[in-house]
Amino acid sequence: xxxxxxxxxxxxxxxxxxxxxxxxxxxxxxxxxxxxxxxxxxxxxxxxxxxxxxxxxxxxxxxxxxxxxxxxxxxxxxxxxxxxxxxxxxxxxxxxxxx
Numbered sequence: 857x858x859x860x861x862x863x864x865x866x867x868x869x870x871x872x873x874x875x876x877x878x879x880x881x882x883x884x885x886x887x888x889x890x891x892x893x894x895x896x897x898x899x900x901x902x903x904x905x906x907x908x909x910x911x912x913x914x915x916x917x918x919x920x921x922x923x924x925x926x927x928x929x930x931x932x933x934x935x936x937x938x939x940x941x942x943x944x945x946x947x948x949x950x951x952x953x954x955x
């Protein structure tokens with residue numbers, strides 16, 4: 857019984873720690889950097905994938921900014937991504953005309 861109780865209590869103690877204590881600290885990775893540049897080439901027609909990609913881009917930008925690093929970001933969208941975004945904008949126009 858002790859063999860199961862002790863690991864269970866240790867696991868419970870670790871899981872009960874505040875999430876902020878496990879926050880990512882990139883100070884070592886960004887040490888000596890004043891600025892970064894990033895280029896993202898996005899080509900997908902899947903809305904869920906695009907949401908994930910844009911979240912990663914935003915989180916990366918926010919992470920660098922929080923570490924005090926100035927970041928220049930370029931997002932290139934081509935092919936099916938452009939068609940998806942344009943289709944969404946046309947849908948907005950139709951919705952505005954109907955209301």
